[in-house]
Structure formats: structure tokens, C-alpha cells
Amino acid sequence: MHPSGKILIIDSGRKSRDLVSAFLTYQGYEIVHHENNALIFDTIRNQRVEIVIAELSHLHSIASDFLEQAKTINPLLVLIGYGSQDEKLPHPANSESFFFLPQPLNLDELESLVMRASESQAIRLFDTADGADRHPHILCSSIIGKSAPMQSLFAMIEKIAESTATVLIQGESGTGKELAARAIHQLSDRNARNFVPVNCAAIPDDLLESELFGHVKGSFTGAYANRAGRFELADKGTLFLDEIGDMKPNLQVKILRVLQSKEFEPVGSSKAQKVDARIIAATNKDLEELVVSKDFREDLYYRLSVIPITIPPLRERREDISLLIHNFLTRFNSDRKHTVKGFSRDALDMLCNYNWPGNVRELENLVERMVILKDAGFITPDDLPEKYLTGKVQVAVPALPASDELPEGGICLNSAVDAFENNLIQQALTRTKGNKKEAASLLNLKRTTLIEKLKKKNLVFSEE
Numbered sequence: 001m002h003p004s005g006k007i008l009i010i011d012s013g014r015k016s017r018d019l020v021s022a023f024l025t026y027q028g029y030e031i032v033h034h035e036n037n038a039l040i041f042d043t044i045r046n047q048r049v050e051i052v053i054a055e056l057s058h059l060h061s062i063a064s065d066f067l068e069q070a071k072t073i074n075p076l077l078v079l080i081g082y083g084s085q086d087e088k089l090p091h092p093a094n095s096e097s098f099f100f101l102p103q104p105l106n107l108d109e110l111e112s113l114v115m116r117a118s119e120s121q122a123i124r125l126f127d128t129a130d131g132a133d134r135h136p137h138i139l140c141s142s143i144i145g146k147s148a149p150m151q152s153l154f155a156m157i158e159k160i161a162e163s164t165a166t167v168l169i170q171g172e173s174g175t176g177k178e179l180a181a182r183a184i185h186q187l188s189d190r191n192a193r194n195f196v197p198v199n200c201a202a203i204p205d206d207l208l209e210s211e212l213f214g215h216v217k218g219s220f221t222g223a224y225a226n227r228a229g230r231f232e233l234a235d236k237g238t239l240f241l242d243e244i245g246d247m248k249p250n251l252q253v254k255i256l257r258v259l260q261s262k263e264f265e266p267v268g269s270s271k272a273q274k275v276d277a278r279i280i281a282a283t284n285k286d287l288e289e290l291v292v293s294k295d296f297r298e299d300l301y302y303r304l305s306v307i308p309i310t311i312p313p314l315r316e317r318r319e320d321i322s323l324l325i326h327n328f329l330t331r332f333n334s335d336r337k338h339t340v341k342g343f344s345r346d347a348l349d350m351l352c353n354y355n356w357p358g359n360v361r362e363l364e365n366l367v368e369r370m371v372i373l374k375d376a377g378f379i380t381p382d383d384l385p386e387k388y389l390t391g392k393v394q395v396a397v398p399a400l401p402a403s404d405e406l407p408e409g410g411i412c413l414n415s416a417v418d419a420f421e422n423n424l425i426q427q428a429l430t431r432t433k434g435n436k437k438e439a440a441s442l443l444n445l446k447r448t449t450l451i452e453k454l455k456k457k458n459l460v461f462s463e464e
């Protein structure tokens, strides 16, 4: 679920380093080691390290200008320290390059922070890279997605932006249809002209025609002057016909005519007006079904869907969820000057397993609500509204090093004990190929006790 950036953990000679290293390796990150402190910056450069984890108190022993030097190479720093962020972080650490984690170390919080840092690094690399080398997780600084369907969508959008063919975007509510339409316009050579959206479902039927085509003075009560319609406003630009599935049949004929002849008549006029607008239509209805039920004209459907695009629902591209969360979190934190650090791992797992009927819009609204309600710290399952807590979640079980020494900086006992227990449970289940009765017997537990534990911990063991 996270990008594969390399992580360097600076050796402070403490046991906690081994713990952090083992934990992150288990989570799938690639950990880079360094020989000695004098070579740290060479290692970061040569091995293309993207994230550095260091103990705040240890930085000065490496280099007095460590933070300044680190900035020039551009890795992100996750700093583990004591006390509160404001008190302890030296300038320029209060910048976007730094993520701060207080002691005692909580592994869930560490993972959440590292995940946020690596998502943020992915976006930063995209922002700073030039043309050919850009990072593909964001398009037009607005559409975010790293899943295979979103990556194909990006490629498709870039390709069709070059043409003027009519595009039909379909997808459930909140999947980003309007964002995609705007991106096509932005990437096209029409981008210096207007992008004109019309929501066909929001404008009353009797007003929609004049809204689209304009009217001449006196053509109906209230038409006190000539007025340009949206087609005219979109001349040489792009007209976005949103919720086209809601358009009444009499208007469907008129739209068909503009598509065929590239001209229209304003209401009350018999003089045809030429227009050169690229048309992008969108709907969350199944237009083919509407064609079958005769609620949508077949000829218009074919005219509109010269290039059909379907944006998949969020539940079919779950890899995008954590990247979207990170991005929304950064945006809402900065809008509201809050410092919510991230979602705890179990909260994030729940969100990744939720069905998202309202798609990205629902996710965006949830993150905004969470940032408003919680102005700092981590969001845990206790903070989430009830409906997001349903469903079992797949929890990665951390492997801990076999050491019973208390790290110098201390440790969060509960999460360490929990991780230790989860680890043994997982080993038992792996060895017995998922047979809970045999696993319980290896752990000297009753089968029902093991099942109860799995339930309580929200652990799902995938039997391969």
C-alpha cells in the first residue's frame, strides 16, 4: 500500500533502532544501512534514500548543520524525539520536510507517519521533477491515483486531450468525473479559453434551453435583453454537459443537432450561430440502459460516446485510498492550521476495507471532518464514525526482534505486547496452514479463545 522508497535509519547505538528496522522491513520497506556517521550524506545520495529516520537528540553528533544539509539532498526526515514538536524542533525543522514523532515510540504511529512521509515524497518528487521524468501519481495537480485503472485513465486523458472528439465520462457519484473533464481541457490546446460546466440536472427544464443556447430580447417573459448561452461562452473552449442522463428528450434533439452541424439557434431567434466547442458529457446513470428504456436517444448516445471513459468506483482501486487520505490530510491541515499527523494503522486498514459508496467525495469529506474534530495527533478507530468500523480488517502483523531489553528511549508497552502476541498467532496459523484448532493447540489455547482473540484484534488470517 506504500511506495517502495528506501529508508535510512540513523544509528544512534540504541536498541530501538533494531526494533524500528525490523518493524519497517516487515511492512515491506527497504532499509538502507550506513557504515559510519561521516558517510551518511554520501549514502543518502548514492543509494537514493527518500526517507531518513533519526533521533532528534542524536542529530548534532552527526553534523551541526544536519537539517540544512539534509534539505539540500531532499530526503524527508522522520524525527523521533522527546516532548512536544514546537518546543523541541529547531528551525528549519518545522517545514514540510519533517515529520515528528514523540517518545515513547509507538510502532503504529511510526508506520502511519512513514507511510505519510513516503506518500508525500511521491507527490513531492512529481512536483519537482521536470517533464519527461515526472512521477505519475498525480495528473494536472489535481487527480490523484496510483492504481492500475487510474494510471490507464491518466494515459487516456493525456492522449485524448490532443483531439477534439466528444468524450463521455461515466462513473458512480464522487468518482472524479468533473476532475477528469477539467484535466482534459487543461491539457488540451483549448486551455487558454473557457471550460464551461452545465449541470443538466440542476437547471429547471424550462430554463435549460435558454441557458445552453442563450436567448434574444423579448423571446419570453423576463427576456429583457439578448443573453449569450453556455455554448457561446464555450466557443473555442470546452463545454462540460454534466448529468446528461437527466436531459429531457426535446433538448436531446437540439444537442444532437449542434454536435452534427456545429450550429444552434438562440431561443427566439431563427438565425443559426456557428460554434466550435469541444463537448465532454458525464453521467452517473447507465446511459445504455436509458437507451434501451427509450429515455435517452440512441443517436445522441453514439454521438457523445466517440471516446467513452469509465472511472471505476474507489472500492475497485483500493491502492489509491492511502494516497488520497495523505493528500486530503495535508490540504485540510494546512487550510485549518491543524496538525493531524495521520491515521493509526488499524484506522487506515478499516478505511481501506470500507466500501465507499460515495467514492472519493465521501473520503474527502471524512478526512475534512476528522481534521476539524481532531486538531492534532493520530486518528484512531475510536475517532471514526460507526459505519466505518464494520467489516473485518486485514492487519499486517509486525515481527519484533528477539530482544527483551528496554530501548533507552522507552517503548509503548501495549503496542509491543500486542505485536508480540500477533506475531506468535500468525506463526502458529502459518505453520498449521490456517487450521485454527491446531494453531490454538500450538499456543496452548482453547480454539474458541483463539477465535475470540482474532475477532477482538480484528485480525483476518488469509488462508492461501
Ligand SMILES: Nc1ncnc2c1ncn2[C@@H]1O[C@H](COP(=O)(O)OP(=O)(O)OP(=O)(O)O)[C@@H](O)[C@H]1O
Binding pocket: 142, 143, 144, 145, 171, 172, 173, 174, 175, 176, 177, 178, 179, 180, 283, 284, 324, 360, 361, 364
Ligand atoms: N482522483 C482524485 N484525486 C483527488 N481528488 C478527487 C479524485 N476524485 C475525486 N476527487 C474529489 O472528490 C470530489 C468529487 O469529485 P467530482 O466532482 O469530480 O466527482 P463526480 O464524479 O463529478 O461526482 P458526481 O457524480 O457526484 O457529480 C471533488 O472534491 C474532487 O476534488
Ligand SMILES: [Mg+2]
Binding pocket: 177, 178, 242
Ligand atoms: Mg460531477
